[in-house]
Amino acid sequence: MVDFNVERIDPIALAGNAAVSNRCWMSPYVWRLGDGSYAMLVRAVPPAGETGDTGTIWYATSRDGLSFVATDTPVLSPGPGPDDIGGCEDPTPVLCDDGSVLVYYTGVDASRTHGEMLYATGPSLDRLTKQGVAMANTPSQGNIKEATVDRTSDGGWRMFYEYARDEASLIGLAVGTGVAGPWTDQKDPFGPRTDSWDSWHLSTGPMLTSDKNRPVMFYNGATRDARWRIGWVAFDAEYTQVVARGVEPLITPPPSLERNAADIAFAASVVLVGNEIWLYYSLADTHLRRAIIRRS
Numbered sequence: 001m002v003d004f005n006v007e008r009i010d011p012i013a014l015a016g017n018a019a020v021s022n023r024c025w026m027s028p029y030v031w032r033l034g035d036g037s038y039a040m041l042v043r044a045v046p047p048a049g050e051t052g053d054t055g056t057i058w059y060a061t062s063r064d065g066l067s068f069v070a071t072d073t074p075v076l077s078p079g080p081g082p083d084d085i086g087g088c089e090d091p092t093p094v095l096c097d098d099g100s101v102l103v104y105y106t107g108v109d110a111s112r113t114h115g116e117m118l119y120a121t122g123p124s125l126d127r128l129t130k131q132g133v134a135m136a137n138t139p140s141q142g143n144i145k146e147a148t149v150d151r152t153s154d155g156g157w158r159m160f161y162e163y164a165r166d167e168a169s170l171i172g173l174a175v176g177t178g179v180a181g182p183w184t185d186q187k188d189p190f191g192p193r194t195d196s197w198d199s200w201h202l203s204t205g206p207m208l209t210s211d212k213n214r215p216v217m218f219y220n221g222a223t224r225d226a227r228w229r230i231g232w233v234a235f236d237a238e239y240t241q242v243v244a245r246g247v248e249p250l251i252t253p254p255p256s257l258e259r260n261a262a263d264i265a266f267a268a269s270v271v272l273v274g275n276e277i278w279l280y281y282s283l284a285d286t287h288l289r290r291a292i293i294r295r296s
Contacts, residue, residue, distance in 0.1 A: 002295070004277075006291050006292070007293065011287065012025075012066060012068065014042065016071070017072055019056075024045045025043070025045070026045055026266070026282040027042060027043040027090050028040055028280045028282060029041045030268075030271055030278075030280045032273075037062060038062040038064075038065040041060075041125075053086060056077050065271070065290065083109065084107030084108060090147075092146075092149065094179050101121070101128070102180065103120045103125070104147035105120070117133065119131050119132075135174065135181065140165060142163060144162070148161070150207050150215070153238065156175055156177050156178075157175065157177070158239065159174050160217070168201055171188060171189060172185065190242050197223065197231070197249050199223055201226060203221075203266070205220050206267060210272055214236075214237075214243065217232065219267070220265075229251065229265055230249060230266070232245070253284065264283070265289075268280055268281055277292070278290055278293075
C-alpha cells in the first residue's frame with residue numbers, strides 16, 4: 001500500500017537583483033549539493049500586466065532549502081535564435097557522470113504561442129551553450145515540454161514529457177540510449193480520469209525513486225478549465241503499469257486573497273532529506289512553496 005500525506009508547507013524566499021526579484025517565479029527545480037546546501041533553477045516571469053518575454057531561467061543557492069540567493073545574471077535568456085526568442089521556461093537540469101551539465105527547457109517562439117523542448121549543455125551552469133531541439137513536436141504531439149528524466153535498468157534514459165493534443169495536455173514517455181536522445185516513443189504512462197480533479201489536463205512532475213520497485217511521480221492534473229492540482233501515481237519497477245494512484249489531490253491551492261490569481265499548484269522537483277520528502281512547487285504562477293511529505 002502506498003500513500004502520502006502533507007505535513008507542512010513553507011514559503012520559499014528568493015533574493016537577488018531587480019531583474020529577478022521583481023518578477024514572478026515558477027518551475028523551481030531544486031537539488032542538493034555535495035556540501036549539504038541546495039541549488040535551484042527557477043523561471044522568472046514578468047508580473048501580470050507587463051509585456052516582454054515569457055521567462056528567463058536563473059540559478060540560486062540556499063543553505064536551508066528555503067531562502068535562496070540568485071546569481072546576478074540568468075543562465076538562460078531568450079534568443080538570439082527563433083526557437084526561444086519569446087522566452088525560456090521549465091528548466092530540468094541533469095548532472096552528467098563526467099561532471100558536465102545538461103538543461104532541458106522550453107523555448108517559446110516570437111508569437112508566444114508555440115513551444116518546443118530544447119536543451120543546453122556546458123561544463124557548469126554558468127557556461128551553457130544552447131544545442132537546439134531535444135525532442136521535436138509531431139503532428140500528433142504539439143508543444144512538447146516539461147521534461148522529467150530517469151535512468152533505465154540497462155543504463156539508458158527514460159523521459160516523461162507534457163504534450164498537447166485535442167485542446168488537452170497529456171503525459172508522454174520516450175526512451176533513449178543517451179541523456180540527449182535520440183528518443184523512441186512509448187505508450188503514454190497514464191491518462192486523465194473521468195469526473196475527477198485530473199479529468200482533462202495532465203503534466204509531468206518530479207520522480208521519487210528511493211524505492212526502485214515503486215517509483216512515484218508527483219504529477220500535475222487539471223479539469224478542462226485549467227484548475228491545476230498536484231497528485232501522485234506509482235509505477236512498477238520498469239514503468240510498464242500503474243500500481244497505485246491517489247484519489248484526491250495531494251496539494252490544492254488555498255483560497256487566494258489576490259484578485260484574478262490563477263487557481264494553480266504545479267509541482268517541479270523533489271528532494272529526499274532524511275525521512276522527509278521535500279516537494280517544491282509554484283503557486284498561482286507567482287510564488288514558490290515547499291511541502292514536506294511523508295510516505296505512509
